[in-house]
Amino acid sequence: MKSERFFNMRSFLLFPLALLLLASSAIAQTPQATPPPPAAPRSVQFPKPVEKTLANGLRVIVVQRSEMPLVTAQVLVKSGGEVDPTDLAGAADMTASLLTRGTATRSATQIAEAVEALGGSIASGGGWDASTITTSVMTSRIDPAFAILADVIRNPAFKDEEIERSRRQALNNLRVALGTPGSIARFVAARVVFRDAPYGHPLSGTPESVPRIKRDDILKLHDTYYRPDNAILVIGGDVAPQDGFALAQKYFGDWPKPATALPNAMVGNPVGDANTRRVLVIDKPDAGQTAVLLARTGINRTSPDYFRGIVANAILSGYSGRLNWEIRVKRGLSYGAGSGFDMRRWSGQFTASVQTKNESGAEVASLTLAEVS
Template sequence: MLRIIFAFLIGLTATTAQAEIDIKEITSPGGIDAWVVEEPAIPFIAMEIRFRGGTSLDEPGKRGAVSLMTGLLEEGAGDMDAQDFQTAREALAASYGFRAFDDSLNISARFLTENQDEALELLRKLLVEPRFDQDAIDRVRAQVLSGIASDAKDPGTIASQAFDAAAFGDHPYGSPRAGTIESVTALTRDDIVAAHRNVLTRDRLYVSVVGDIRAEDVGPMLDNLLGALPAEGTPAPTDAGFALAGGMTVIDFDTPQAVALFGHEGMERDDPDFFAAFMANHILGGRGFGSRLMQEVREERGLTYGIGTSLVPMFHAEMIIGQVASANDTIAEAIAVTRAEWERIATEGVTAAELEKAKTYLTGAYPLRFDGNDEIAKIMVGMQMTGLTPDYVIDRNDFVEAVTLEQINRVASALFQPDNLHFVVVGQPVGLETQ
């Protein structure tokens, strides 16, 4: 058992106080691994469960099955229908959240210590004994179809879906997680059951528990909660690659403000240069008003309310992407400035002052993320999924401080590729056309 102590600021009361986190790695008698933080100050437990794979595990021709299945997990289990479940959950003052993403199915549970056994039994039924009643399938399917129809009218979603389709083609990354009107309409109860069997399996499992519980009690608890799930699921898809070359795609859409999504291939999370890339991206298009793009596109020229970029290292592909919205008659200028800044950081790099400013911000902001049991549980399960160890919470700021000006500029010259930058613009932009 590994014990790691990390000092951070945690908001347990109205006043932010100094506290410590003690991450304990445990393995249940049944072989389920988990990270645990004992925090007895509040009689409350936060649990995060991740199943690696998510909507990328949709079977061919069944796009949207995992997403629909996830939406049905709260619609009754065992001997309880949807209404019975809601009544039981409210009586326990427990909360459960279920969300499906490209690479994971995420489950969040929050409950009082005094209701622990009942809350966990209710969660166990949801995970192991979902009913998937036909009336619930029809009701949730209608909600999903309504969401898909709404997305078809949203410029940002249209841009994102077009970018993904061009970049990833037939790979699951290339189509919407929720599916299409046609694919979701065609899904049967058997498809939902198969999606549940394929995704919720112990070989894909990551767990973190934070709160008023002893680490030695977590293992038996997890065996009871998750031990009845299948041992293995369907194979993961192959790597997606990135097929989108540099250029411009304009999608005509009647809106006064055009939306542009832009980017190209990125960097793997376990690359030795990832921290340098992360910091270079922060300087170019990171959060807040201090990035180059915010300064040049918004502050200096007033072309947008906001612009930002992100490194997106997924399990089967890597991207660096950004988004900006501007009026149809100014989006071309916003894109031209973005291209120029993309090329400038690639050719000129960053300054020593920018690097030091980024280090100050990133090292100062990191401890503030550990704000309560919920956030700690989410951070820990994310660390597990990306192959990090508990030491990371201690070492992370050292990794940031270790980045040198020579390193970040070497990485920036390789990471930012102006010739490969592709813009997908949705709107009626003046002076732009597909190329």
């Protein structure tokens, strides 16, 4: 009897809560007629970078921000996939990925263990216009972290077994990519937009070019482009500018600058005919869905239209952008549609992409063209 009264009392107490929850849920689902007014503008203060160039040409930038006892340092080499030799697409990307795979005095395992012992991280990789290696540690351990950072950027071993492991990984990734409609569309679009220019090949290479990359090719690329007068060292976090410059001088001041001039690599910007449209259809019978991708020549990072392009694209892209609104919200033909500029050093491209059912591929292609045109 007592337990029954307790049950009834508990039910009675929970009943108002259930009503409250149901009422709150109903209120939450009621659409708001007008958006709330914007909040008052807030002032933003960015830390001021302090810059110095070492005698060997290495540009050093220190950005002090001492809210947390952490420091991140990045060496950025101002060359990436754009300098790949014509028949060795993917060479720059592979070179960058191998930096942490062993040096003249440390194996890949020893590098990983040393960084882990510092409670930090280290990573390297290549892009189209730059190759980077980055380390992050607590402020108190920045000195030994810099020793490792300098070692991997200046003295990579490029061991044969590590090159072969990297080659296998690159080929496996390419096989996976070439099995998905979206990746195939991106590869083909880059070739159409940039043609035979360096930007026209996949950054990681092709199934034909990756097996051709040899150790001598990697050594040559590293010797040619990994040099202090083609690099920037950025140090950010809990470090004073004078301390950052002292670390740079200690570990990179004797990095020799080659006597030979840096090769003058320039990627042309293809001029497309705005009045001509090409429709390419790639038949992949086993594809579970269709990728629709619109591509055309875009702008580079120094274009006077840089910020205008970002603002203009905001009208097309995003959840409430015209592409997603027409294709997903109004017609339910895709989980999402978007667009964007890929602005690189020498050139760039604009793309709009959608994934949809095979049956609605033609309709989505027409809608994409209509919204972008």
